[in-house]
Amino acid sequence: MSLIQPTRVAFDDPDLRNKRAALVAELRTFLPDDSVLEREEEVRPYECDGLSAYRQLPLLVVLPRTVAEVQRILRLCHERRVPVVARGAGTGLSGGALPLPDGLLLSLARFNRILELDPIGRTARVQPGVRNLAISEAVCPQGLYYAPDPSSQIACTIGGNVAENSGGVHCLKYGLTVHNVLSVTFVTLEGELIELGSAALDSAGYDLLALFVGSEGMLGVMVEARVKLLPIPERAQALLAAFDDVERAGRAVGDIIAAGIIPAGLEMMDGPAIQAAEDFVHAGYPTEAAAILLCELDGTNQEVSEQVMQVRNLLLDSGATEVRTSQNEAERLRFWQGRKAAFPAVGRISPDYYCMDGTIPRRALPEVLRRTAELSQEYGLRVANVFHAGDGNLHPLILFDANQPGELERTEELGGRLLELCVEVGGTITGEHGVGIEKINQMCVQFTPEELRQFHAVKAAFDPLGLLNPGKGVPTPRRCSEYRLSTPAASGQPCQHHPRPAALS
Numbered sequence: 176m177s178l179i180q181p182t183r184v185a186f187d188d189p190d191l192r193n194k195r196a197a198l199v200a201e202l203r204t205f206l207p208d209d210s211v212l213e214r215e216e217e218v219r220p221y222e223c224d225g226l227s228a229y230r231q232l233p234l235l236v237v238l239p240r241t242v243a244e245v246q247r248i249l250r251l252c253h254e255r256r257v258p259v260v261a262r263g264a265g266t267g268l269s270g271g272a273l274p275l276p277d278g279l280l281l282s283l284a285r286f287n288r289i290l291e292l293d294p295i296g297r298t299a300r301v302q303p304g305v306r307n308l309a310i311s312e313a314v315c316p317q318g319l320y321y322a323p324d325p326s327s328q329i330a331c332t333i334g335g336n337v338a339e340n341s342g343g344v345h346c347l348k349y350g351l352t353v354h355n356v357l358s359v360t361f362v363t364l365e366g367e368l369i370e371l372g373s374a375a376l377d378s379a380g381y382d383l384l385a386l387f388v389g390s391e392g393m394l395g396v397m398v399e400a401r402v403k404l405l406p407i408p409e410r411a412q413a414l415l416a417a418f419d420d421v422e423r424a425g426r427a428v429g430d431i432i433a434a435g436i437i438p439a440g441l442e443m444m445d446g447p448a449i450q451a452a453e454d455f456v457h458a459g460y461p462t463e464a465a466a467i468l469l470c471e472l473d474g475t476n477q478e479v480s481e482q483v484m485q486v487r488n489l490l491l492d493s494g495a496t497e498v499r500t501s502q503n504e505a506e507r508l509r510f511w512q513g514r515k516a517a518f519p520a521v522g523r524i525s526p527d528y529y530c531m532d533g534t535i536p537r538r539a540l541p542e543v544l545r546r547t548a549e550l551s552q553e554y555g556l557r558v559a560n561v562f563h564a565g566d567g568n569l570h571p572l573i574l575f576d577a578n579q580p581g582e583l584e585r586t587e588e589l590g591g592r593l594l595e596l597c598v599e600v601g602g603t604i605t606g607e608h609g610v611g612i613e614k615i616n617q618m619c620v621q622f623t624p625e626e627l628r629q630f631h632a633v634k635a636a637f638d639p640l641g642l643l644n645p646g647k648g649v650p651t652p653r654r655c656s657e658y659r660l661s662t663p664a665a666s667g668q669p670c671q672h673h674p675r676p677a678a679l680s
């Protein structure tokens with residue numbers, strides 16, 4: 176049984192059945208039949224997000240089509256004190272869109288229109304259910320693109336990206352979602368429509384836009400965003416460097432940035448990830464390498480030519496055993512093919528995998544990679560590493576088999592220790608996947624009780640009843656007290672092997 180997820184509640188629990196019937200009757204007074212899903216087989220597809228180790232059937236699912244419908248739904252939930260979980264494409268990896276047994280799941284899937292493209296102002300106004308990649312596809316004819324590019328960009332939505340402050344390969348040079356969104360419009364639980372930010376570069380008052388980005392559906396339901404567009408660079412070229420030592424590859428990352436070069440992408444894969452990706456997509460990766468670095472440079476022809484030479488020399492000086500430079504666009508895309516397919520590739524070699532996400536200062540990369548390998552041995556669980564090395568954003572993928580008794584719990588515990596290692600070296604427990612339910616205990620390690628009180632105060636200012644995505648993102652004081660008591664790392668003592676408490680409220 177999971178150490179993190181609260182006990183699952185049965186869909187046909189008699190109290191829930193009554194609550195469901197009453198809510199459905201009210202919703203149907205203003206929503207068409209196909210916008211309310213109430214039968215078990217209809218709501219089953221929504222029982223989890225990309226973190227499929229945790230599942231719960233929602234009370235019911237609503238799929239509104241208009242902002243006015245979202246406003247009425249939220250007003251009703253406010254009146255009836257019904258919790259609400261917003262959902263985009265459900266690709267989140269921290270359980271942010273995990274439903275609540277007594278809560279309504281609000282899908283934004285039908286908000287999938289690009290409302291306005293402004294090639295002169297280089298902005299796009301989009302609904303939250305628009306897929307990330309669809310924006311770049313729509314503005315490609317104008318020579319523009321939307322820079323943040325999560326590996327899930329073919330499926331994930333801009334609503335989810337804003338809620339998680341998503342990143343991607345290009346975020347090292349071009350910033351995370353927060354740096355590429357100019358404004359958002361959201362609906363409060365009381366049904367009010369609020370716009371944060373503006374079409375201009377800056378806006379007056381507190382920077383509530385930055386606060387909303389990354390708020391994991393806990394402050395409001397976003398119904399529109401205005402995003403920045405960038406010109407497609409004249410040229411992009413990639414290098415692939417092989418290393419026979421993981422720590423050496425980690426040091427090479429620091430060497431490149433220290434030389435004053437900000438690549439468009441700087442990614443690392445270790446041996447198990449290389450092998451899995453190669454077996455899956457046959458990208459031509461050197462499977463004997465302990466690690467590879469993929470480095471993309473973009474800009475004008477001249478800039479790229481100069482930087483390719485510079486980076487090539489740096490990589491060789493850092494101990495690369497082989498450096499390849501893409502000779503054409505097809506080869507550049509082939510270099511990236513394995514990296515982009517790395518998660519599903521790992522999914523082929525293990526019955527289950529658990530993707531962690533933490534960020535560390537770049538200088539700590541060699542140490543953290545070494546200690547990750549030690550922890551993997553200690554727990555007897557294989558770990559594949561594939562990550563945004565330039566940002567210090569790690570993604571250890573823990574391979575496990577949920578059907579083996581105790582293996583999920585061991586995986587959760589190892590995941591927790593890897594995140595706490597990030598905190599120990601001066602990093603954070605999240606890079607781009609959010610906290611959700613997955614990392615809620617580690618919030619108690621990252622922040623003091625006083626700091627968490629400020630988080631609760633912010634939440635209360637937007638959502639005094641605590642009905643928007645409750646139980647995610649920010650732990651209750653009670654949860655933290657119990658976690659601190661049971662955990663040396665959380666109480667300021669060095670990390671040791673420790674059991675984690677069962678889920679609390």
Ligand SMILES: Cc1cc2nc3c(=O)[nH]c(=O)nc-3n(C[C@H](O)[C@H](O)[C@H](O)COP(=O)(O)OP(=O)(O)OC[C@H]3O[C@@H](n4cnc5c(N)ncnc54)[C@H](O)[C@@H]3O)c2cc1C
Pocket residue numbers: 224225260261262263264265266267268270271272283303324325326327330331332333334335336337338339340341342343344391392393395396397398518519607608644
């Ligand atoms: C194979 C794979 C690769 C991935 N690679 C990356 C990566 O490189 N970088 C990265 O950052 N992430 C990555 N992810 C994680 C995930 O794709 C992102 O977090 C993404 O932003 C989630 O978008 P979504 O539409 O699926 O949101 P969901 O999973 O549906 O929801 C995520 C959170 O957003 C909230 N939310 C959704 N829509 C709204 C809204 N309209 N208003 C308010 N709250 C809302 C939900 O309540 C939830 O808390 C990856 C996932 C997978 C499966």
